[in-house]
Every structure is written in structure tokens, then in C-alpha cells.
Amino acid sequence: MAAPAVPVAVARPARRAGAGAAASGPLARRRRQIFWPFLLPALVLYLVFFIGPTLASVWISFHRWNGISAMEPRGFQNYLLLLDDSIFLTSFANTMIILFGVGATTFAVSFAFTMVLREMRGKKIVRSVLFFPYIVAPLVLSILWGFLFSSDGLVNKAWAAIAGGTGPNWLSDHLFLIVAIGLVWINTGFYTTVIMAGVDRIPPELYEDCSLAGATAWQRFRYVTLPLSWDVVATAAVIWTISSLKIFEFIYAFGGTPNDMPTPEIWNSALFVYGNTFGNRVPQFQFGYASAAAVATLAVIIVLVVLLRRLMRREAVQF
Numbered sequence: 001m002a003a004p005a006v007p008v009a010v011a012r013p014a015r016r017a018g019a020g021a022a023a024s025g026p027l028a029r030r031r032r033q034i035f036w037p038f039l040l041p042a043l044v045l046y047l048v049f050f051i052g053p054t055l056a057s058v059w060i061s062f063h064r065w066n067g068i069s070a071m072e073p074r075g076f077q078n079y080l081l082l083l084d085d086s087i088f089l090t091s092f093a094n095t096m097i098i099l100f101g102v103g104a105t106t107f108a109v110s111f112a113f114t115m116v117l118r119e120m121r122g123k124k125i126v127r128s129v130l131f132f133p134y135i136v137a138p139l140v141l142s143i144l145w146g147f148l149f150s151s152d153g154l155v156n157k158a159w160a161a162i163a164g165g166t167g168p169n170w171l172s173d174h175l176f177l178i179v180a181i182g183l184v185w186i187n188t189g190f191y192t193t194v195i196m197a198g199v200d201r202i203p204p205e206l207y208e209d210c211s212l213a214g215a216t217a218w219q220r221f222r223y224v225t226l227p228l229s230w231d232v233v234a235t236a237a238v239i240w241t242i243s244s245l246k247i248f249e250f251i252y253a254f255g256g257t258p259n260d261m262p263t264p265e266i267w268n269s270a271l272f273v274y275g276n277t278f279g280n281r282v283p284q285f286q287f288g289y290a291s292a293a294a295v296a297t298l299a300v301i302i303v304l305v306v307l308l309r310r311l312m313r314r315e316a317v318q319f
Contacts, residue, residue: 061291078292091272099244110191130189138249176266198232234312269297
């Protein structure tokens with residue numbers, strides 16, 4: 001005969017001694033007292049210089065305003081006009097090309113450098129050299145880039161020495177391509193440094209096991225490096241998505257002249273906003289129209305960041 005089931009009392013986990021006292025002790029009260037004095041200055045600056053201008057741009061985007069006279073309500077007219085503006089559509093397409101095309105190339109080159117530098121002697125020096133273009137002023141880089149790709153620059157001289165002829169007219173026929181290559185060159189060092197910070201955390205024993213198993217370089221990257229540094233890569237991807245919206249100085253300085261902006265064919269959304277306000281590309285300032293372009297681009301970037309976070313969400317791998 002089976003023995004009757006006896007209910008088993010499940011003991012509650014013992015409460016750590018002094019936990020309640022620590023939460024309400026003098027130190028905890030002191031921390032609560034100094035919380036807002038430390039947080040408030042940063043919060044005020046963030047509201048004044050970030051949230052405030054963003055909300056103001058949304059409000060201005062529903063009006064016609066030249067910055068001087070009174071605003072005229074326009075509703076969604078500014079947004080509807082953007083759909084028929086070929087310059088805005090070109091600028092928005094260039095922004096997407098920078099986001100996806102330049103971004104994918106930058107990450108591919110950064111991963112390649114990471115794999116090469118991981119076992120290289122003097123990798124810290126090489127990493128510093130790669131990082132250098134990222135910290136140099138974009139104006140200086142644009143001058144260097146123009147010197148390299150001018151009709152009598154170093155690139156065409158190398159072209160003439162190797163293949164003969166005068167070489168392409170890079171600054172006239174392939175200007176946006178040269179801008180894209182320049183952006184890859186500028187940002188590769190930063191993202192190589194970020195990715196290497198994640199790769200350096202991976203235990204060397206895992207790569208030794210891969211070598212003993214005869215794994216190829218691609219297999220080591222696919223099954224070890226990428227999964228174990230995925231959280232760092234995901235964060236870097238979000239950083240690039242946000243920063244790609246704000247690229248301005250390099251394109252402006254490289255493609256422009258002392259008296260005029262670059263040709264609209266290489267504009268991105270940031271240059272479109274500037275061109276319709278302070279860039280003297282329109283008869284009068286169009287702050288409402290420019291604000292509508294900025295808000296529309298910002299909305300698209302926010303959606304892309306949310307989708308990117310969802311697509312790249314994975315469980316953290318413990319190692």
C-alpha cells in the first residue's frame with residue numbers, strides 16, 4: 001500500500017541580515033539626497049540642447065517660416081512637398097547608401113583588420129594608426145582626400161605609372177564614390193578598435209581548440225569570434241546607424257568650394273537641411289521645409305534603430 005503523500009514545506013530563502021537596514025540606513029538616505037543634485041544639471045542640459053530643439057523642429061515643420069517673419073501654418077504641406085522634391089529624394093537615397101553601403105563596407109574591413117591584428121605583434125601601434133583618421137578634423141581630411149584624387153594627384157600619378165594614361169577625373173565623374181571611400185577610411189579605425197575590444201575578451205583557449213581541430217579562418221570567425229563578440233557588434237551597429245545621419249563636415253568640405261556648397265548629387269540629409277537654411281541654395285531661408293526634412297529623416301532612422309535592435313537581439317553567450 002502506497003504511503004500517503006506528505007506535503008513538504010518549502011523553506012523561504014533566508015533574508016540577508018541587515019538588507020533592510022542597508023536599504024534604509026544613513027548611507028542609503030545620503031545617496032538619495034545627492035542623486036538629484038548630481039543628475040539635475042545633466043538633465044537640464046539634455047532637455048535644453050537636445051529634447052527642446054527636437055520638439056521645436058517638429059513644431060516648425062508644420063509651418064512656413066523664414067526665421068524672421070511670423071510663422072504661417074501649413075499642416076502637412078511641407079512633408080507632401082518632400083515627396084516631389086528630387087533633391088530631397090536624392091539626398092535621402094545618399095543617406096541610405098551611406099548607412100547601409102558605407103556601413104557594411106566599414107564593418108567588413110574592420111572585421112578583416114581585427115582578424116589580422118589579433119595575433120600580430122605591435123597591434124596596439126597599428127590600432128593607433130588606424131584610429132588616427134577618426135580623431136583628425138574632417139576639414140583636414142577633406143584637403144588630404146582632394147589632394148589624393150585631384151586630376152594631378154597621387155592616385156592619378158600611380159594610375160599613370162601602372163596602367164598608363166591620365167586616369168579618371170575622380171572629382172567630376174566619381175565624386176560620391178570617392179566620398180564613400182573616404183567615409184570608410186575615416187571610420188574603419190574607430191570600429192576596428194570597438195570590435196577588437198570585444199574580441200580581446202574571448203579566451204585564447206578557444207582559438208587554440210580551433211587550431212587543433214583544423215578549423216579555417218572563416219570557421220573561427222563564424223563559430224567563435226562573431227558569436228562571442230555579438231553584443232559589441234550590435235552596439236557598434238547602432239552607433240553607426242545614429243552617426244551616419246549626422247555626417248556633414250567631410251562631404252561639405254570635400255565636395256564644396258570656398259563660395260558654394262557641393263553639388264546636390266552628393267548631398268545627404270544633413271546637407272539638404274543646411275542648403276535650405278544657411279547654405280544660400282534657396283532665395284530665402286526655409287526653416288519649416290528644412291525642419292520637415294530633418295524630422296522625416298529622424299523618424300526613419302528611429303525606425304531603423306528599433307528594427308536593428310530587434311534583428312540583432314540574441315542571448316548573451318557565457319564564456
